[in-house]
Amino acid sequence: MEEIKVNQQIESINKKLDVILEEIELQRRHRREMEDLKDDLLRVGKDIYDTAIVELEQVHDQVSTKEILHLGKYLLRNVSTINRSVEQLESLKDFLTDVSPLVRESIMDFMQKLDEYDKKGYFEFAKELSNVTDNIVTSFSKEDVKNLGDNIVTILNTVKNLTQPDMLHTINNALNVYKQLDIVxxxxxxxxxxxxxxxxxxxxxxxxxxxxxxxxxxxxxxxxxxxxxxxxxxxx
Known part of the structure; x- marks a missing residue:
């Protein structure tokens, strides 16, 4: 009976030892991982440090430690402002995402309208109108344009008088009479x-x-x- 108890105790001790050994193995593995992480961080940190030294060496004449500290303090004081700016950028991104289909549709409508104008001949008309403008510019001198500006009021008054209803009616009657004349x-x-x-x-x-x-x-x-x-x- 006592032998059975001893065996049970030994078995219990063995189980506890197994647990302890597993824990020790986990601790050893964890320590190894931490050492690997430390080595990696040291290598990365060393690379960052060396790179920072090289980069700062190029700008050390323009930047001082005091200015860097001032910038750090300024950023810390304006963390809330930076957060609001980031939120606004996110809102702008959402707005652009929502408005992109509308802009795309507007561009398509605009292109269709341009195609319609092209088929109707608007662009050809504008081209010919440009040629007419060129002919006008090349046919009149600077002095002619100056004289036109000096007499523009008289010209407009003449056009105004010619476009009065009674004047148009008189001219129309005269033309009708002229067309109907049969003089021998x-x-x-x-x-x-x-x-x-x-x-x-x-x-x-x-x-x-x-x-x-x-x-x-x-x-x-x-x-x-x-x-x-x-x-x-x-x-x-």
């Missing part, structure tokens, strides 16, 4: 026939209108006073 002049026109025609009311009114029109054109003061006013004078 006899070859043997005598002075007596001309004198007879001059006595007709129609010819008198026409001559009177022509004479009064020429007088008004030849008199600048009359033109200034009669601008935008109907002609009421008649010739007796």
């Amino acid at each position: 002049v006899s070859k043997d026109v005598s002075i007596f026939k001309l004198m007879k025609e001059l006595n007709t009311p129609e010819v008198k009114r026409g001559l009177g209108f022509a004479i009064q029109f020429l007088k008004n054109i030849a008199n600048p003061e009359t033109n200034n006073h009669m601008e935008n006013k109907p002609l009421n004078k008649s010739i007796n």
Whole structure:
């Protein structure tokens, strides 16, 4: 009976020894890993240190230790600002991600519109218009442009008067009358026939209108006073 107890105790001791040996092995393995890590860190740290020495050697005349410390303190004081900046960058990234499809669609629509304009001939028209502009520029001198600028008010007033409804109506009527004229002049026109025609009311009114029109054109003061006013004078 006692022998059984002794064997059980020995077995229990062996189990505990196995656990202790496993723990020792784990500790040894952990120590080996830490030593390997330390060696790796030392090598990396040495490389970083050597690289830092070389790089700092190139800028030691421009940078001092005091400035580096000041920069470190400045960064520490503005950690919250840096965090907000990073958050804003993240928000900007999210915004660009969301807006990219819209921008892509807008670009496609723009390209389609350009293609439509090209098919309609807008670009060819612009090209020819550029040629027209070149012809205008090469056909007029600097003095011509200066004179145009000096007389632009008169030109605009003339265009304004020509585009008045009553003036356009009169011009249109004159053109219609001209198109409908069917005048046949006899070859043997005598002075007596001309004198007879001059006595007709129609010819008198026409001559009177022509004479009064020429007088008004030849008199600048009359033109200034009669601008935008109907002609009421008649010739007796």
